[in-house]
Amino acid sequence: MLKPDAVENGHIGGILDKITSAGFKIVAMKYTQLSKRDAQAFYAIHKERPFFGELVDFMTRGPIVSAILEKDNAVEDFRALIGATNPADAAEGTIRKLFATSIAENAVHGSDSDENAAIEGAFHFAGREIF
Ligand code: ATP
Ligand code: MG
Secondary structure, eight states, X not given: OBOHHHHHTTOHHHHHHHHHHTTOEEEEEEEEOOOHHHHHHHTGGGTTXXXXXXXXXXXXXXXXXXXXXXXXXXXXXXXXXXXXXXXXXXXXXXXXXXXXXXXXXXXXXXXXXXXXXXXXXXXXXXXXXXX
């Protein structure tokens, strides 16, 4: 996902260019907005964390771009491309270093395993929307 801050700050094109230039193929993509229920479900793993309410408010405050990306070693390579959760700790040239503003508003989400990538892809897309 390109998170609401990335969309608000005009970074959709810049981030997609970084992603496709790094060799990821876009096999599904949409411009949409999460409901509170959607965001609570998507980030349910964090529901006991102190920042959960803030995270849900942030993720629902405006449109996002969701996508399914394909590449060899995609999960690990995408996490490397986006950089650390906190942009202050993110390596030079990573998407979060370039486009994120804070640990909360960090521009992009990446799946953390192949299993979660499949679950999250099915969360956002119907089968006929995946190419
Ligand atoms: P994501 O799952 O969005 O790709 P991540 O895997 O790098 O990010 P997680 O630990 O899964 O990091 O946290 C999920 C999201 O919750 C973060 O991307 C960020 O938006 C928010 N978040 C994490 N830690 C904090 C924090 N300490 N304060 C505020 N928001 C936070
Ligand atoms: Mg995560």
